[in-house]
Amino acid sequence: MNQSVAPYHHGDLRNCAITAAAELIESIGSYDITIAQVAKRVGVSSPALYRHFKDKDALLTAVRELAHIGIMEYTTDAQDSVAPGTLAHIDALGSAYLRFAMDKKAFFGLMWENHGDAEERRAEARAKRTGFQVLHEAIELYLRKQRPESVETSLQTATLLWSAAHGIATLQHNRLLDTFDHDADAEAMLRTATRAILNVNV
Amino acid sequence: MNQSVAPYHHGDLRNCAITAAAELIESIGSYDITIAQVAKRVGVSSPALYRHFKDKDALLTAVRELAHIGIMEYTTDAQDSVAPGTLAHIDALGSAYLRFAMDKKAFFGLMWENHGDAEERRAEARAKRTGFQVLHEAIELYLRKQRPESVETSLQTATLLWSAAHGIATLQHNRLLDTFDHDADAEAMLRTATRAILNVNV
DNA sequence: CTTGCGATGTTATCACGATTAACATTCAAA
């Protein structure tokens, strides 16, 4: 039997719409999409989508979740060939973050957009926790080995490193990183920042 | 005589529109404004604005310039009571950046929006140069005194510090900074990052 | 001083995109 039979009028429109929206965003390289475009891609009328999403923002929020999953994949893949708790491990995580920002520009931009209410933000943050947690654990492990006296500040260190990575990624994403330093290299910068931050008591 | 006489039909609609847009953005705390809203605020019809701006984005670009001026004011004020080339000087600049991001949320968000073409970006970058230049000079001066062997890397150091400040500011701006570290304090984080980065060879 | 053009404004009008309303179809349970 065909596994993916359409159980209803369309099938699971909700999921198809999210996927279609994501594909659309990826293909045009911008999250400035239209309900009509998504509907057409799924082969359904625009209003049909409102049976599954309160409004356009709700659809985008769903796509954002996909983006979070995507960044987690990058993170997970990055850990494949590195020893846990090493500097290389932390570098790999940072590198994955930067790579995601550049590979999936539109998604990266979308996931930090400031729309929606605080509630949604919390929910998304919860989803993100996994990714941050990975970084936090890597740092904690590293500090335990290399700077045991700083282990207690691992959370602050992780937050600071995240901020640094986020700043570099954001500036590069907006093509501003090399505005002044023509040779600015995101990855190199993050490595430098990582080493600087790990060697300080937060 | 009344100083601010309207020399023409309206007066200088262009400038009034920019100001009105800025006020509007500030008052609603979002740069998601409407041509009609701006027009109404100035007491003019919507199409009139198109005599002075190619399109909505052109108006927002003009507002962005105001935002850059605003951040420069913060920067300048920050230097008032600090000795040039000291760590306190650099801290003050970073603090000003963070403060601007929080005080003028909408403007901060607007100025890093990824719209418009590359040309505009270049122009804006040029305007920004002043602000970055101040930071760069402060860092160069500091390094010359404290770590002369690292002076040659001052540009990279400044770029890295900017990135760190930008990351912290951006995350706080999106209310995400304290997602994991409940007690995260932007200013304290930046001070830590500053010290870490300044003590490393880039 | 008048005329006429260019700069500015105004009022229709469009086209589009987000929603909602009103109506139609299908699944599933009684």
Place this chain on the structure above:
DNA sequence: TTTGAATGTTAATCGTGATAACATCGCAAG
């Protein structure tokens, strides 16, 4: 089978960016 809930469709509303066509105002040339 019948019927209501779920899910779709088409028609219609509204807000918004943008352009067209028409109206004014200020100034420079005669």
